[in-house]
Amino acid sequence: MPRKRFPIRPGAIVPKRETPDINPFKIIKYILVTDKAIELLHSQNTLTLIVDRKANKPMIKRAVEALFDVRVEDVRTLITPRGEKKAYVKLAKEYSAVDIASTVGIL
Numbered sequence: 253m254p255r256k257r258f259p260i261r262p263g264a265i266v267p268k269r270e271t272p273d274i275n276p277f278k279i280i281k282y283i284l285v286t287d288k289a290i291e292l293l294h295s296q297n298t299l300t301l302i303v304d305r306k307a308n309k310p311m312i313k314r315a316v317e318a319l320f321d322v323r324v325e326d327v328r329t330l331i332t333p334r335g336e337k338k339a340y341v342k343l344a345k346e347y348s349a350v351d352i353a354s355t356v357g358i359l
Contacts, residue, residue: 276315
């Protein structure tokens with residue numbers, strides 16, 4: 253008769269949950285307004301945001317889509333030398349990043 257097995261890590265068997273629904277205002281700290289950010293805004297239809305350090309790309313995408321009622325095409329992230337997380341959010345062609353910036357009050 254075979255012996256009953258005991259897993260080493262019983263919690264590893266439990267399926268992982270999806271990313272939790274977090275308040276978009278906690279994920280996005282502020283929109284970055286620099287010369288490079290404004291150039292990307294006009295040329296590549298891209299918003300430059302400073303976000304929470306623990307936020308991942310799907311969380312950032314959902315937060316931008318919820319706050320600004322747009323469709324996000326791509327999210328790229330990096331950690332700055334200051335320790336902040338910067339996200340470059342490219343919007344779909346049917347939406348304008350310049351319009352969003354003007355409604356927020358950047359331009």
